[in-house]
Amino acid sequence: MAIFEYAPAPESTDVVDIKPSYGLFINGEFVDGSGPTFKTINPATEESLAEISTATSDDVDRAVQAARKAFGVWSALPGAERAKYLFRIARIIQERARELAVLESLDNGKPIRESRDVDLPLVAAHFFYYAGWADKLEYAGFGTKPLGVAGQVIPWNFPLLMLAWKIAPALACGNTVVLKPAETTPLTALWFADICRQADLPPGVVNIVTGAGETGAAVVAHPDVNKVAFTGSTEVGRIIARTVAGTDKKLTLELGGKAANIVFEDAAIDQAVEGIVNGIFFNQGHVCCAGSRLLVQESIQDELLASLKRRLATLRVGDPLDKNTDVGAINSADQLAKIRELSEIGESEGALRWSPACELPERGFWFPPTIFTGVAQSHTIARDEIFGPVLSVLTFRTPAEAVEKANNTPYGLSAGIWTEKGSRILWMADKLRAGVVWANTFNKFDPASPFGGYKESGYGREGGLLGLEAYLDVRASAARLGGLS
Amino acid sequence: MSRLTVRKTYKLYIGGAFPRSESGRSYPVTSPKGEFLANASQASRKDARDAVVAARKAFPGWSGATPYNRGQILYRVAEMLEGRRAQFAEELGGGKRAALEAVDAAVDRLVWYAGWSDKIASVHGAANPVAGPYFNLSSPEPTGVVAIVAPADPLLGLVSVVAPVIVTGNTCVVVASEPSPLASITLAEVLATSDLPGGVVNVLTGRQAELAPWLASHMDVNGLDLTGVTDADLALRCEQAAAENLKRVLRPAQEDWTADPGIRRMTRFLETKTVWHPVGI
Numbered sequence: 001m002a003i004f005e006y007a008p009a010p011e012s013t014d015v016v017d018i019k020p021s022y023g024l025f026i027n028g029e030f031v032d033g034s035g036p037t038f039k040t041i042n043p044a045t046e047e048s049l050a051e052i053s054t055a056t057s058d059d060v061d062r063a064v065q066a067a068r069k070a071f072g073v074w075s076a077l078p079g080a081e082r083a084k085y086l087f088r089i090a091r092i093i094q095e096r097a098r099e100l101a102v103l104e105s106l107d108n109g110k111p112i113r114e115s116r117d118v119d120l121p122l123v124a125a126h127f128f129y130y131a132g133w134a135d136k137l138e139y140a141g142f143g144t145k146p147l148g149v150a151g152q153v154i155p156w157n158f159p160l161l162m163l164a165w166k167i168a169p170a171l172a173c174g175n176t177v178v179l180k181p182a183e184t185t186p187l188t189a190l191w192f193a194d195i196c197r198q199a200d201l202p203p204g205v206v207n208i209v210t211g212a213g214e215t216g217a218a219v220v221a222h223p224d225v226n227k228v229a230f231t232g233s234t235e236v237g238r239i240i241a242r243t244v245a246g247t248d249k250k251l252t253l254e255l256g257g258k259a260a261n262i263v264f265e266d267a268a269i270d271q272a273v274e275g276i277v278n279g280i281f282f283n284q285g286h287v288c289c290a291g292s293r294l295l296v297q298e299s300i301q302d303e304l305l306a307s308l309k310r311r312l313a314t315l316r317v318g319d320p321l322d323k324n325t326d327v328g329a330i331n332s333a334d335q336l337a338k339i340r341e342l343s344e345i346g347e348s349e350g351a352l353r354w355s356p357a358c359e360l361p362e363r364g365f366w367f368p369p370t371i372f373t374g375v376a377q378s379h380t381i382a383r384d385e386i387f388g389p390v391l392s393v394l395t396f397r398t399p400a401e402a403v404e405k406a407n408n409t410p411y412g413l414s415a416g417i418w419t420e421k422g423s424r425i426l427w428m429a430d431k432l433r434a435g436v437v438w439a440n441t442f443n444k445f446d447p448a449s450p451f452g453g454y455k456e457s458g459y460g461r462e463g464g465l466l467g468l469e470a471y472l473d474v475r476a477s478a479a480r481l482g483g484l485s
Numbered sequence: 486m487s488r489l490t491v492r493k494t495y496k497l498y499i500g501g502a503f504p505r506s507e508s509g510r511s512y513p514v515t516s517p518k519g520e521f522l523a524n525a526s527q528a529s530r531k532d533a534r535d536a537v538v539a540a541r542k543a544f545p546g547w548s549g550a551t552p553y554n555r556g557q558i559l560y561r562v563a564e565m566l567e568g569r570r571a572q573f574a575e576e577l578g579g580g581k582r583a584a585l586e587a588v589d590a591a592v593d594r595l596v597w598y599a600g601w602s603d604k605i606a607s608v609h610g611a612a613n614p615v616a617g618p619y620f621n622l623s624s625p626e627p628t629g630v631v632a633i634v635a636p637a638d639p640l641l642g643l644v645s646v647v648a649p650v651i652v653t654g655n656t657c658v659v660v661a662s663e664p665s666p667l668a669s670i671t672l673a674e675v676l677a678t679s680d681l682p683g684g685v686v687n688v689l690t691g692r693q694a695e696l697a698p699w700l701a702s703h704m705d706v707n708g709l710d711l712t713g714v715t716d717a718d719l720a721l722r723c724e725q726a727a728a729e730n731l732k733r734v735l736r737p738a739q740e741d742w743t744a745d746p747g748i749r750r751m752t753r754f755l756e757t758k759t760v761w762h763p764v765g766i
Binding site: 255446448 | 609611613614617621724733734749752759761762
């Protein structure tokens, strides 16, 4: 029982003025889409926020044409000029950070604490980071030739951050973009369109088309798109890989994960517990690299679980706009249904379910932080990505067994290691087949640090110097790289 | 009476051994002039699967070897190839001078890639200056088992597609040039006597159209190099099949094998692992 209660501390929504409806952003203008409109809703209240346009394949074609035309202008600009536009955008994002954070929490359901303190600073940082690359590309080793028009499809879990990951490097390298945000979280992308106008970005360099899967498919399949970048589910990633097969399109995919978070008996328990909580309950577990499989050394299982449960009881679930909220709303009714279904499968397959006592709001989409113990590797909840605040706990005895269990998945996005022994960290990091390994920490991101998966978690890297590779014509630079003589 | 020559039986190269195709099939290989040269093994789906098993088995050892060691072994392959220069020139046929040049180019290419083994991480890795008290380092790692459809050039082409894949720690299954596979199998003999662990390179001879789709759809293959595929429809089907487990694909390409290759063939089959650790006392 809590010793004292927190008073409500809601963030004001006065800073955002949401219009009743929004069109598409093509060639620097907001225009009507040709398809039917749909509503984007606040997942914490189920209230409609705005009517959003659906871009048909004709609309997508117009956007691609605008991007193609702008490509001539944009790619011909000196890198230093492109850099200044990106620096401008980064600054405007900082200036409008509060507005964007509130909007993100309204549309996505994530706690304002996270959108304000994690998402927005990272969004600005990404634009700053890649702004600096625009006039230094010749030092990166991938040549300086852009690919052309980039078609980008992003998910709903980090709407503005994923936009930044996609647009910042694309523009820095001289490409133009047509970006489709997720249908449940289009608002911050449309705000970003306004930021592009405030920055006087040449028309057509950034185009935003809204809609659901069909709009995204039209972007990916458009014959005049030169590069496709997608972040989302492995299932959709497969479809996209099939779509671009046989074309010249360059493709990068950031797909699902089922990360192992491995805790050894000599780990600092309190820090590990914080890392586990951050790993699976950050952003309601709507994180592709979420530490959804906890592998705990058998000898400390009881102690760790007791600490973890005690910590979970202090998590505050509720109003995303309350500054004290730790866990916000599930992004959509569909996602909530999926989480419920997989959790029920977990129970029916024999795992033991536990959640702290917590009162969930009556309206909106909510799911309490949940732990499953007694999970075997064969269980569905140990194999399939749940994409929600659900942790599966497994145990191991030896480091070799931990490696084997951690790698026993078709995914390979991320992993966590908790131990005080340095040589063991390095040994484990070496053996784990995952693109990001967090040791004695978890869920850390930085624009300077490459991110991306092994195996069915996709290919290509975003962030850092290596993130430039996705947006440059490496073939054109092969001779230069090898032929320095 | 002149002496009757002892002909060589050309077999497959799987797991360091030279088996015949389990299917019992072979196909006649002829010179450009149409003269019979030999019957090459015609590998089956089962042979392809056995080769993938061998490549997977070899992966932990080969990817776990030090880059210095891998470089030494690749250089040893070059040494052994140099030692058989005349034999390869004869087997490649055509003009003697052109054949010798092709062998020399293949040797030089192996030496070039051998030197990359302990340098690719410096060129394609990074120390990442993150905005926080964290150690953060990105380093390249091999993707796993790569299936390669080799181009028609049986020696220089083959070396140019295999060396970049294995120097970085991957293991591979290669479908050799369909019309002229003999030099590829002789190269396998060089590999077998060059300290290269069995299974790191596996060479199949046979029909490209028959073998490539099985390898492209094999769920334990992580990368697919379609360089040598000449039929656009076959390439499309293979690339589509590769999407099933999101294999890293190198699309078909007409390449000038005498040109500077660059590092793209290595990086296509590399992953990047980024490790974070807090910094503090």
